[in-house]
Amino acid sequence: MTTLRSRYPQHTWEPVTIGCSGAGVWRLTGSPAYYLKTVENSTELAEEAERLHWLRAQGLPAPEVVELGGDERSSWMVTTAVPGRSLAELGGDDRIWGFREIDALAAITRELHALPVADCPFDRTLDVVVPQALRNAEAGLVDETDFDEHRLGRTAMELFEELEATRPAHEDLVVCHGDLCTPNVLLDPETFAVTGLIDVGRLGVADRYNDLALTARSLGPTSAQRFFDSYGEVPVPERLAFYQLLDEFF
Ligand SMILES: Nc1ncnc2c1ncn2[C@@H]1O[C@H](COP(=O)(O)OP(=O)(O)O)[C@@H](O)[C@H]1O
Ligand SMILES: [Mg+2]
Structure with missing residues:
Protein backbone atom coordinates (compact mmCIF):
# COMPACT_ATOMS: atom_id res chain seq x y z
CA MET A 1 0.00 0.00 0.00
CA ALA A 81 -13.00 7.14 -12.71
CA VAL A 82 -16.24 6.99 -14.67
CA PRO A 83 -17.74 10.45 -15.25
CA GLY A 84 -21.21 11.24 -14.00
CA ARG A 85 -22.87 10.45 -10.71
CA SER A 86 -24.36 7.31 -9.24
CA LEU A 87 -28.11 6.88 -9.18
CA ALA A 88 -27.83 6.67 -5.39
CA GLU A 89 -26.40 10.19 -5.27
CA LEU A 90 -28.94 11.47 -7.76
CA GLY A 91 -31.84 10.07 -5.72
CA GLY A 92 -30.64 11.76 -2.54
CA ASP A 93 -31.75 10.69 0.93
CA ASP A 94 -35.41 10.66 -0.12
CA ARG A 95 -34.66 8.14 -2.89
CA ILE A 96 -36.72 10.00 -5.45
CA TRP A 97 -35.78 9.60 -9.08
CA GLY A 98 -37.14 11.18 -12.21
CA PHE A 99 -38.57 9.00 -14.95
CA ARG A 100 -35.62 9.72 -17.20
CA GLU A 101 -33.18 8.35 -14.63
CA ILE A 102 -35.23 5.21 -14.06
CA ASP A 103 -35.76 4.69 -17.78
CA ALA A 104 -32.00 4.95 -18.33
CA LEU A 105 -31.46 2.28 -15.69
CA ALA A 106 -34.12 0.05 -17.29
CA ALA A 107 -32.57 0.51 -20.75
CA ILE A 108 -29.05 -0.41 -19.66
CA THR A 109 -30.44 -3.39 -17.74
CA ARG A 110 -32.24 -4.61 -20.87
CA GLU A 111 -29.10 -4.09 -22.92
CA LEU A 112 -27.06 -6.16 -20.49
CA HIS A 113 -29.74 -8.86 -20.32
CA ALA A 114 -29.86 -9.01 -24.13
CA LEU A 115 -26.18 -10.09 -24.43
CA PRO A 116 -25.82 -13.68 -25.67
CA VAL A 117 -25.55 -15.98 -22.67
CA ALA A 118 -23.33 -18.38 -24.63
CA ASP A 119 -20.62 -15.70 -24.93
CA CYS A 120 -20.42 -15.04 -21.20
CA PRO A 121 -17.70 -17.04 -19.42
CA PHE A 122 -18.99 -16.34 -15.91
CA ASP A 123 -21.45 -18.76 -14.32
CA ARG A 124 -23.71 -17.45 -11.54
CA THR A 125 -26.50 -20.00 -11.92
CA LEU A 126 -28.10 -21.47 -8.82
CA ASP A 127 -26.01 -24.66 -9.10
CA VAL A 128 -22.95 -22.48 -8.48
CA VAL A 129 -24.34 -19.81 -6.20
CA VAL A 130 -26.46 -21.84 -3.75
CA PRO A 131 -23.50 -23.99 -2.62
CA GLN A 132 -21.50 -20.75 -2.27
CA ALA A 133 -24.28 -19.33 -0.09
CA LEU A 134 -24.03 -22.40 2.14
CA ARG A 135 -20.23 -22.14 2.35
CA ASN A 136 -20.54 -18.48 3.33
CA ALA A 137 -23.13 -19.31 6.00
CA GLU A 138 -21.06 -22.17 7.41
CA ALA A 139 -17.90 -20.09 7.44
CA GLY A 140 -19.63 -17.33 9.40
CA LEU A 141 -19.18 -14.88 6.52
CA VAL A 142 -22.84 -13.86 6.41
CA ASP A 143 -23.53 -10.65 8.33
CA GLU A 144 -26.72 -11.45 10.26
CA THR A 145 -26.99 -7.83 11.47
CA ASP A 146 -27.26 -6.65 7.87
CA PHE A 147 -30.32 -8.71 6.89
CA ASP A 148 -33.32 -6.98 5.32
CA GLU A 149 -35.46 -5.68 8.19
CA HIS A 150 -38.11 -8.42 8.16
CA ARG A 151 -35.40 -11.08 8.47
CA LEU A 152 -33.51 -9.54 11.42
CA GLY A 153 -33.20 -11.90 14.38
CA ARG A 154 -32.90 -15.01 12.22
CA THR A 155 -29.70 -16.96 11.60
CA ALA A 156 -27.93 -17.50 8.30
CA MET A 157 -28.54 -21.26 8.56
CA GLU A 158 -32.29 -20.70 9.07
CA LEU A 159 -32.32 -18.53 5.98
CA PHE A 160 -30.42 -21.17 4.05
CA GLU A 161 -33.16 -23.70 4.83
CA GLU A 162 -35.72 -21.24 3.49
CA LEU A 163 -33.56 -20.67 0.42
CA GLU A 164 -33.49 -24.36 -0.38
CA ALA A 165 -37.22 -24.73 0.28
CA THR A 166 -38.13 -21.89 -2.08
CA ARG A 167 -35.53 -22.53 -4.81
CA PRO A 168 -37.23 -22.11 -8.20
CA ALA A 169 -37.19 -25.11 -10.51
CA HIS A 170 -36.53 -22.97 -13.59
CA GLU A 171 -34.02 -20.19 -14.31
CA ASP A 172 -34.58 -17.62 -17.03
CA LEU A 173 -30.91 -17.13 -17.83
CA VAL A 174 -29.40 -13.84 -19.00
CA VAL A 175 -26.15 -11.98 -18.33
CA CYS A 176 -26.72 -10.34 -14.94
CA HIS A 177 -24.75 -7.58 -13.25
CA GLY A 178 -25.10 -9.43 -9.96
CA ASP A 179 -25.32 -6.38 -7.68
CA LEU A 180 -27.50 -4.03 -9.65
CA CYS A 181 -28.34 -1.36 -7.08
CA THR A 182 -28.34 2.43 -7.34
CA PRO A 183 -24.75 3.07 -6.08
CA ASN A 184 -23.41 0.80 -8.84
CA VAL A 185 -24.87 2.61 -11.86
CA LEU A 186 -23.41 5.96 -12.93
CA LEU A 187 -25.00 8.37 -15.33
CA ASP A 188 -24.59 11.79 -16.81
CA PRO A 189 -27.11 13.99 -14.96
CA GLU A 190 -27.59 16.22 -18.02
CA THR A 191 -28.07 13.68 -20.81
CA PHE A 192 -29.12 10.69 -18.68
CA ALA A 193 -26.66 8.51 -20.60
CA VAL A 194 -25.31 5.68 -18.46
CA THR A 195 -21.59 6.30 -18.11
CA GLY A 196 -20.63 3.17 -16.21
CA LEU A 197 -21.70 -0.05 -14.57
CA ILE A 198 -19.39 -0.64 -11.64
CA ASP A 199 -18.87 -3.17 -8.84
CA VAL A 200 -19.28 -6.11 -11.21
CA GLY A 201 -17.57 -8.81 -9.12
CA ARG A 202 -20.72 -10.95 -9.26
CA LEU A 203 -21.51 -10.48 -12.95
CA GLY A 204 -22.44 -13.67 -14.74
CA VAL A 205 -25.12 -15.85 -16.26
CA ALA A 206 -28.07 -16.00 -13.88
CA ASP A 207 -31.84 -15.60 -13.75
CA ARG A 208 -32.85 -12.07 -14.73
CA TYR A 209 -34.54 -11.68 -11.32
CA ASN A 210 -31.09 -11.64 -9.75
CA ASP A 211 -30.84 -8.11 -11.07
CA LEU A 212 -34.53 -7.19 -11.02
CA ALA A 213 -34.89 -8.14 -7.35
CA LEU A 214 -31.92 -6.08 -6.19
CA THR A 215 -32.87 -3.11 -8.35
CA ALA A 216 -36.44 -3.17 -7.05
CA ARG A 217 -35.22 -3.21 -3.45
CA SER A 218 -32.75 -0.44 -4.13
CA LEU A 219 -35.32 1.81 -5.85
CA GLY A 220 -38.18 1.36 -3.38
CA PRO A 221 -41.77 0.50 -4.41
CA THR A 222 -42.78 3.62 -6.37
CA SER A 223 -39.71 3.89 -8.55
CA ALA A 224 -39.52 0.09 -8.89
CA GLN A 225 -42.96 0.10 -10.50
CA ARG A 226 -41.77 2.57 -13.10
CA PHE A 227 -38.61 0.51 -13.59
CA PHE A 228 -40.60 -2.67 -14.31
CA ASP A 229 -42.91 -0.85 -16.76
CA SER A 230 -39.92 0.55 -18.57
CA TYR A 231 -37.99 -2.75 -18.55
CA GLY A 232 -41.10 -4.58 -19.76
CA GLU A 233 -41.74 -7.10 -17.01
CA VAL A 234 -44.68 -7.71 -14.71
CA PRO A 235 -42.90 -8.45 -11.44
CA VAL A 236 -43.45 -11.89 -9.92
CA PRO A 237 -43.40 -11.53 -6.11
CA GLU A 238 -42.03 -15.03 -5.37
CA ARG A 239 -39.12 -14.55 -7.72
CA LEU A 240 -38.32 -11.14 -6.23
CA ALA A 241 -38.45 -12.66 -2.74
CA PHE A 242 -36.20 -15.60 -3.62
CA TYR A 243 -33.45 -13.50 -5.18
CA GLN A 244 -33.58 -10.92 -2.38
CA LEU A 245 -33.19 -13.79 0.09
CA LEU A 246 -30.26 -15.19 -1.92
CA ASP A 247 -28.51 -11.81 -1.71
CA GLU A 248 -28.37 -12.05 2.09
CA PHE A 249 -25.57 -14.61 1.76
CA PHE A 250 -23.21 -12.34 -0.19
N1 LIG B 1 -14.46 3.65 -11.42
C1 LIG B 1 -15.30 4.40 -10.73
N2 LIG B 1 -15.78 5.57 -11.24
C2 LIG B 1 -16.62 6.35 -10.54
N3 LIG B 1 -17.06 6.06 -9.30
C3 LIG B 1 -16.63 4.94 -8.72
C4 LIG B 1 -15.75 4.04 -9.40
N4 LIG B 1 -15.49 3.01 -8.57
C5 LIG B 1 -16.15 3.26 -7.44
N5 LIG B 1 -16.85 4.41 -7.50
C6 LIG B 1 -17.65 5.03 -6.43
O1 LIG B 1 -17.34 4.37 -5.21
C7 LIG B 1 -18.48 3.67 -4.70
C8 LIG B 1 -18.06 2.33 -4.13
O2 LIG B 1 -17.38 1.55 -5.11
P1 LIG B 1 -17.81 0.04 -5.40
O3 LIG B 1 -16.90 -0.54 -6.43
O4 LIG B 1 -19.27 0.00 -5.71
O5 LIG B 1 -17.48 -0.63 -4.01
P2 LIG B 1 -18.35 -1.53 -3.01
O6 LIG B 1 -18.03 -2.93 -3.43
O7 LIG B 1 -17.84 -1.17 -1.67
O8 LIG B 1 -19.82 -1.21 -3.19
C9 LIG B 1 -19.43 3.56 -5.89
O9 LIG B 1 -20.77 3.46 -5.49
C10 LIG B 1 -19.14 4.84 -6.66
O10 LIG B 1 -19.82 5.93 -6.07
MG1 LIG C 1 -20.94 -0.82 -4.87
Whole structure:
Protein backbone atom coordinates (compact mmCIF):
# COMPACT_ATOMS: atom_id res chain seq x y z
CA MET A 1 0.00 0.00 0.00
CA THR A 2 2.88 2.36 0.77
CA THR A 3 4.37 1.63 -2.63
CA LEU A 4 0.98 2.13 -4.19
CA ARG A 5 0.69 5.59 -2.67
CA SER A 6 4.08 6.51 -4.02
CA ARG A 7 2.95 5.60 -7.55
CA TYR A 8 0.22 8.26 -7.48
CA PRO A 9 2.07 11.15 -5.78
CA GLN A 10 0.08 13.87 -7.53
CA HIS A 11 -3.31 12.48 -6.53
CA THR A 12 -5.36 13.37 -3.47
CA TRP A 13 -6.70 10.27 -1.75
CA GLU A 14 -10.24 10.47 -0.38
CA PRO A 15 -12.02 7.53 1.22
CA VAL A 16 -15.42 6.64 -0.30
CA THR A 17 -17.97 5.45 2.22
CA ILE A 18 -21.03 4.68 0.10
CA GLY A 19 -20.22 1.05 -0.85
CA CYS A 20 -21.40 -1.79 1.33
CA SER A 21 -19.17 -4.71 0.37
CA GLY A 22 -16.55 -4.34 3.07
CA ALA A 23 -14.00 -3.33 0.46
CA GLY A 24 -11.99 -0.17 1.04
CA VAL A 25 -12.66 2.30 -1.76
CA TRP A 26 -10.65 5.48 -2.38
CA ARG A 27 -11.08 8.19 -4.92
CA LEU A 28 -7.72 9.35 -6.28
CA THR A 29 -8.47 12.88 -7.39
CA GLY A 30 -6.14 14.26 -10.05
CA SER A 31 -5.91 14.14 -13.78
CA PRO A 32 -6.96 11.63 -14.71
CA ALA A 33 -8.91 10.61 -11.62
CA TYR A 34 -8.92 6.98 -10.51
CA TYR A 35 -10.68 4.75 -8.02
CA LEU A 36 -8.83 2.30 -5.84
CA LYS A 37 -10.49 -0.71 -4.31
CA THR A 38 -8.72 -2.82 -1.69
CA VAL A 39 -9.64 -6.03 0.08
CA GLU A 40 -7.74 -8.39 2.33
CA ASN A 41 -5.93 -10.95 0.27
CA SER A 42 -8.36 -12.75 -1.99
CA THR A 43 -9.09 -13.40 -5.64
CA GLU A 44 -12.15 -11.13 -5.50
CA LEU A 45 -10.60 -8.17 -7.28
CA ALA A 46 -9.00 -10.26 -10.01
CA GLU A 47 -12.47 -11.64 -10.71
CA GLU A 48 -13.95 -8.16 -10.78
CA ALA A 49 -11.19 -6.92 -13.11
CA GLU A 50 -11.82 -9.81 -15.50
CA ARG A 51 -15.52 -8.97 -15.59
CA LEU A 52 -14.90 -5.25 -16.13
CA HIS A 53 -12.69 -6.11 -19.05
CA TRP A 54 -15.28 -8.48 -20.52
CA LEU A 55 -18.12 -6.01 -20.09
CA ARG A 56 -16.21 -3.28 -21.92
CA ALA A 57 -15.42 -5.72 -24.70
CA GLN A 58 -19.18 -6.25 -25.13
CA GLY A 59 -19.54 -2.50 -25.69
CA LEU A 60 -21.13 -1.69 -22.34
CA PRO A 61 -19.87 1.28 -20.31
CA ALA A 62 -17.58 0.30 -17.45
CA PRO A 63 -14.32 1.59 -15.94
CA GLU A 64 -11.00 0.52 -17.36
CA VAL A 65 -8.67 -1.45 -15.10
CA VAL A 66 -5.41 0.46 -14.66
CA GLU A 67 -3.67 -1.93 -12.31
CA LEU A 68 -4.27 -4.99 -10.24
CA GLY A 69 -1.84 -5.81 -7.49
CA GLY A 70 -1.25 -6.99 -3.98
CA ASP A 71 1.21 -7.56 -1.17
CA GLU A 72 1.26 -9.96 1.76
CA ARG A 73 -1.59 -8.09 3.46
CA SER A 74 -3.99 -6.86 0.80
CA SER A 75 -5.00 -6.84 -2.85
CA TRP A 76 -5.93 -3.78 -4.82
CA MET A 77 -7.41 -2.70 -8.11
CA VAL A 78 -7.12 0.76 -9.64
CA THR A 79 -9.69 1.75 -12.27
CA THR A 80 -10.36 4.89 -14.26
CA ALA A 81 -13.00 7.14 -12.71
CA VAL A 82 -16.24 6.99 -14.67
CA PRO A 83 -17.74 10.45 -15.25
CA GLY A 84 -21.21 11.24 -14.00
CA ARG A 85 -22.87 10.45 -10.71
CA SER A 86 -24.36 7.31 -9.24
CA LEU A 87 -28.11 6.88 -9.18
CA ALA A 88 -27.83 6.67 -5.39
CA GLU A 89 -26.40 10.19 -5.27
CA LEU A 90 -28.94 11.47 -7.76
CA GLY A 91 -31.84 10.07 -5.72
CA GLY A 92 -30.64 11.76 -2.54
CA ASP A 93 -31.75 10.69 0.93
CA ASP A 94 -35.41 10.66 -0.12
CA ARG A 95 -34.66 8.14 -2.89
CA ILE A 96 -36.72 10.00 -5.45
CA TRP A 97 -35.78 9.60 -9.08
CA GLY A 98 -37.14 11.18 -12.21
CA PHE A 99 -38.57 9.00 -14.95
CA ARG A 100 -35.62 9.72 -17.20
CA GLU A 101 -33.18 8.35 -14.63
CA ILE A 102 -35.23 5.21 -14.06
CA ASP A 103 -35.76 4.69 -17.78
CA ALA A 104 -32.00 4.95 -18.33
CA LEU A 105 -31.46 2.28 -15.69
CA ALA A 106 -34.12 0.05 -17.29
CA ALA A 107 -32.57 0.51 -20.75
CA ILE A 108 -29.05 -0.41 -19.66
CA THR A 109 -30.44 -3.39 -17.74
CA ARG A 110 -32.24 -4.61 -20.87
CA GLU A 111 -29.10 -4.09 -22.92
CA LEU A 112 -27.06 -6.16 -20.49
CA HIS A 113 -29.74 -8.86 -20.32
CA ALA A 114 -29.86 -9.01 -24.13
CA LEU A 115 -26.18 -10.09 -24.43
CA PRO A 116 -25.82 -13.68 -25.67
CA VAL A 117 -25.55 -15.98 -22.67
CA ALA A 118 -23.33 -18.38 -24.63
CA ASP A 119 -20.62 -15.70 -24.93
CA CYS A 120 -20.42 -15.04 -21.20
CA PRO A 121 -17.70 -17.04 -19.42
CA PHE A 122 -18.99 -16.34 -15.91
CA ASP A 123 -21.45 -18.76 -14.32
CA ARG A 124 -23.71 -17.45 -11.54
CA THR A 125 -26.50 -20.00 -11.92
CA LEU A 126 -28.10 -21.47 -8.82
CA ASP A 127 -26.01 -24.66 -9.10
CA VAL A 128 -22.95 -22.48 -8.48
CA VAL A 129 -24.34 -19.81 -6.20
CA VAL A 130 -26.46 -21.84 -3.75
CA PRO A 131 -23.50 -23.99 -2.62
CA GLN A 132 -21.50 -20.75 -2.27
CA ALA A 133 -24.28 -19.33 -0.09
CA LEU A 134 -24.03 -22.40 2.14
CA ARG A 135 -20.23 -22.14 2.35
CA ASN A 136 -20.54 -18.48 3.33
CA ALA A 137 -23.13 -19.31 6.00
CA GLU A 138 -21.06 -22.17 7.41
CA ALA A 139 -17.90 -20.09 7.44
CA GLY A 140 -19.63 -17.33 9.40
CA LEU A 141 -19.18 -14.88 6.52
CA VAL A 142 -22.84 -13.86 6.41
CA ASP A 143 -23.53 -10.65 8.33
CA GLU A 144 -26.72 -11.45 10.26
CA THR A 145 -26.99 -7.83 11.47
CA ASP A 146 -27.26 -6.65 7.87
CA PHE A 147 -30.32 -8.71 6.89
CA ASP A 148 -33.32 -6.98 5.32
CA GLU A 149 -35.46 -5.68 8.19
CA HIS A 150 -38.11 -8.42 8.16
CA ARG A 151 -35.40 -11.08 8.47
CA LEU A 152 -33.51 -9.54 11.42
CA GLY A 153 -33.20 -11.90 14.38
CA ARG A 154 -32.90 -15.01 12.22
CA THR A 155 -29.70 -16.96 11.60
CA ALA A 156 -27.93 -17.50 8.30
CA MET A 157 -28.54 -21.26 8.56
CA GLU A 158 -32.29 -20.70 9.07
CA LEU A 159 -32.32 -18.53 5.98
CA PHE A 160 -30.42 -21.17 4.05
CA GLU A 161 -33.16 -23.70 4.83
CA GLU A 162 -35.72 -21.24 3.49
CA LEU A 163 -33.56 -20.67 0.42
CA GLU A 164 -33.49 -24.36 -0.38
CA ALA A 165 -37.22 -24.73 0.28
CA THR A 166 -38.13 -21.89 -2.08
CA ARG A 167 -35.53 -22.53 -4.81
CA PRO A 168 -37.23 -22.11 -8.20
CA ALA A 169 -37.19 -25.11 -10.51
CA HIS A 170 -36.53 -22.97 -13.59
CA GLU A 171 -34.02 -20.19 -14.31
CA ASP A 172 -34.58 -17.62 -17.03
CA LEU A 173 -30.91 -17.13 -17.83
CA VAL A 174 -29.40 -13.84 -19.00
CA VAL A 175 -26.15 -11.98 -18.33
CA CYS A 176 -26.72 -10.34 -14.94
CA HIS A 177 -24.75 -7.58 -13.25
CA GLY A 178 -25.10 -9.43 -9.96
CA ASP A 179 -25.32 -6.38 -7.68
CA LEU A 180 -27.50 -4.03 -9.65
CA CYS A 181 -28.34 -1.36 -7.08
CA THR A 182 -28.34 2.43 -7.34
CA PRO A 183 -24.75 3.07 -6.08
CA ASN A 184 -23.41 0.80 -8.84
CA VAL A 185 -24.87 2.61 -11.86
CA LEU A 186 -23.41 5.96 -12.93
CA LEU A 187 -25.00 8.37 -15.33
CA ASP A 188 -24.59 11.79 -16.81
CA PRO A 189 -27.11 13.99 -14.96
CA GLU A 190 -27.59 16.22 -18.02
CA THR A 191 -28.07 13.68 -20.81
CA PHE A 192 -29.12 10.69 -18.68
CA ALA A 193 -26.66 8.51 -20.60
CA VAL A 194 -25.31 5.68 -18.46
CA THR A 195 -21.59 6.30 -18.11
CA GLY A 196 -20.63 3.17 -16.21
CA LEU A 197 -21.70 -0.05 -14.57
CA ILE A 198 -19.39 -0.64 -11.64
CA ASP A 199 -18.87 -3.17 -8.84
CA VAL A 200 -19.28 -6.11 -11.21
CA GLY A 201 -17.57 -8.81 -9.12
CA ARG A 202 -20.72 -10.95 -9.26
CA LEU A 203 -21.51 -10.48 -12.95
CA GLY A 204 -22.44 -13.67 -14.74
CA VAL A 205 -25.12 -15.85 -16.26
CA ALA A 206 -28.07 -16.00 -13.88
CA ASP A 207 -31.84 -15.60 -13.75
CA ARG A 208 -32.85 -12.07 -14.73
CA TYR A 209 -34.54 -11.68 -11.32
CA ASN A 210 -31.09 -11.64 -9.75
CA ASP A 211 -30.84 -8.11 -11.07
CA LEU A 212 -34.53 -7.19 -11.02
CA ALA A 213 -34.89 -8.14 -7.35
CA LEU A 214 -31.92 -6.08 -6.19
CA THR A 215 -32.87 -3.11 -8.35
CA ALA A 216 -36.44 -3.17 -7.05
CA ARG A 217 -35.22 -3.21 -3.45
CA SER A 218 -32.75 -0.44 -4.13
CA LEU A 219 -35.32 1.81 -5.85
CA GLY A 220 -38.18 1.36 -3.38
CA PRO A 221 -41.77 0.50 -4.41
CA THR A 222 -42.78 3.62 -6.37
CA SER A 223 -39.71 3.89 -8.55
CA ALA A 224 -39.52 0.09 -8.89
CA GLN A 225 -42.96 0.10 -10.50
CA ARG A 226 -41.77 2.57 -13.10
CA PHE A 227 -38.61 0.51 -13.59
CA PHE A 228 -40.60 -2.67 -14.31
CA ASP A 229 -42.91 -0.85 -16.76
CA SER A 230 -39.92 0.55 -18.57
CA TYR A 231 -37.99 -2.75 -18.55
CA GLY A 232 -41.10 -4.58 -19.76
CA GLU A 233 -41.74 -7.10 -17.01
CA VAL A 234 -44.68 -7.71 -14.71
CA PRO A 235 -42.90 -8.45 -11.44
CA VAL A 236 -43.45 -11.89 -9.92
CA PRO A 237 -43.40 -11.53 -6.11
CA GLU A 238 -42.03 -15.03 -5.37
CA ARG A 239 -39.12 -14.55 -7.72
CA LEU A 240 -38.32 -11.14 -6.23
CA ALA A 241 -38.45 -12.66 -2.74
CA PHE A 242 -36.20 -15.60 -3.62
CA TYR A 243 -33.45 -13.50 -5.18
CA GLN A 244 -33.58 -10.92 -2.38
CA LEU A 245 -33.19 -13.79 0.09
CA LEU A 246 -30.26 -15.19 -1.92
CA ASP A 247 -28.51 -11.81 -1.71
CA GLU A 248 -28.37 -12.05 2.09
CA PHE A 249 -25.57 -14.61 1.76
CA PHE A 250 -23.21 -12.34 -0.19
N1 LIG B 1 -14.46 3.65 -11.42
C1 LIG B 1 -15.30 4.40 -10.73
N2 LIG B 1 -15.78 5.57 -11.24
C2 LIG B 1 -16.62 6.35 -10.54
N3 LIG B 1 -17.06 6.06 -9.30
C3 LIG B 1 -16.63 4.94 -8.72
C4 LIG B 1 -15.75 4.04 -9.40
N4 LIG B 1 -15.49 3.01 -8.57
C5 LIG B 1 -16.15 3.26 -7.44
N5 LIG B 1 -16.85 4.41 -7.50
C6 LIG B 1 -17.65 5.03 -6.43
O1 LIG B 1 -17.34 4.37 -5.21
C7 LIG B 1 -18.48 3.67 -4.70
C8 LIG B 1 -18.06 2.33 -4.13
O2 LIG B 1 -17.38 1.55 -5.11
P1 LIG B 1 -17.81 0.04 -5.40
O3 LIG B 1 -16.90 -0.54 -6.43
O4 LIG B 1 -19.27 0.00 -5.71
O5 LIG B 1 -17.48 -0.63 -4.01
P2 LIG B 1 -18.35 -1.53 -3.01
O6 LIG B 1 -18.03 -2.93 -3.43
O7 LIG B 1 -17.84 -1.17 -1.67
O8 LIG B 1 -19.82 -1.21 -3.19
C9 LIG B 1 -19.43 3.56 -5.89
O9 LIG B 1 -20.77 3.46 -5.49
C10 LIG B 1 -19.14 4.84 -6.66
O10 LIG B 1 -19.82 5.93 -6.07
MG1 LIG C 1 -20.94 -0.82 -4.87
